[in-house]
Amino acid sequence: MSHAPAPQPADPPSPLHVAIIMDGNGRWARSRGLPRTEGHRKGAEAVRASVTGAVRLGVSHLTLFGFSSENWRRPAEEISTLMGLLRFYLRRDLDELAREGVRLRVIGERSRFTPDILSLIETAERRTAANTRLDLTIALNYGGRAEIVRAARRLADRAVAGDLAPADLDESRFAEELYAPDLPDPDLLIRTSGEQRISNFLLWQIAYAELVFLDVAWPDFGEGHLSAALEEFRARDRRFGAVSV
Template sequence: MSHIPAPQSDDGPPDPLHVAIIMDGNGRWARSRGLARTEGHRKGAEAVRATVTGAVRLGVSHLTLFGFSSENWRRPIEEVSTLMGLLRVYLRRDMNELEREGIRLRVIGERDRFSADILRLIEEAERRTGANTRLNLTIALNYGGRAEIVRAARHLAEAVQSGHLSPDSIDEAQVCAALYAPDMPDPDVLIRTSGEQRISNFLLWQIAYAELVFVDAPWPEFGEAHLAAALDEFRARDRRFGAVSG
């Protein structure tokens, strides 16, 4: 991730733009080339770096990547081990660059299944980049959308039981405040690679009004050009949020 020049604009700061991506197709990309699935994940890690760089160039303010779902623990031990190893490499190798380039990194999801060294790397990255504002990069790890909503409901129930919250006061804002990243704006566009057309339990609450863009390219081939094309498609749509268009 070399130095990224800031996008040029004479119109003042742009509106926040949140892009969420389901990174799909690593295994199929590898299989089509006669490679092990783990090689697809290694190539996919390179696509993450290219996409982060592209997001900054294209003026994206928030980028959320589905890195590892709570269901992914069911995969073969070798594959899970490779994914954890790549996570370690990314956090160690790119920490200084994220800090230097003004990119804030944070992780959402349940952290109880990660090893102590990975937890330390995550916490260090979040601490060192916490004040950065150029790009808010969120990686969902051991994450499930339903589990996040259940977790929020449990927190609200506990607040009611303790007398700190009235059931009648629970509204969408209260639920949002109990999510993993309550300050994160809802995604404007959700991209899924590799031609699959489903959301796979990702950001179920947050994508209520997101535009869905499905890209045929597998994740290891994804980069700035694909992101730019997806954003062009998004901007060409008429977003009505339930209202009638004029």
């Protein structure tokens, strides 16, 4: 009598949503005797590698911290380079993103961006809105505290207008006022360059995220580093406040 093979344990699932704080461009450049702007150029290429790696490794949502609201304090030349890189990659990569099934969206306060950058962002979001292979979110001029205050202000306006009773406000209703309320909360937050802090990124959303800190500088980040972080994630026991059995 033949016997059916014993069922094999399924591989642990990849995290649905990975968020990355892309840190270390300046230090990468300084260690090589290069200007900081060269670190940003190299770091922009690492973004492409992370998107490709996320698709291949089964991640369905990827959020990258591209430019914080505090980054406007940097030297004017550096900001100009960063904005130029944003323009360049939005123009160059849009066709590829659309072809590969990547949806692109931007979160953050857009009022400080120039009209041409706003137009490029809106065009990219519109062209890729129906894509489902990877949901790629870029945080630009973004701050986690500012996002929470913005949500609170919008809810307060609704309460004053009589459209919302304070007693009806709960976590789910609050989350509806965040920049991208349809995004699932990140399962995994990665920060590169060895720093171990959150830096005002997705403060509401990462309440139960697993944190992985990597010593690699962002310009050197590749699919192998992403894969290693996913393996560490799979090895962790996520209990969400419950008791492990």
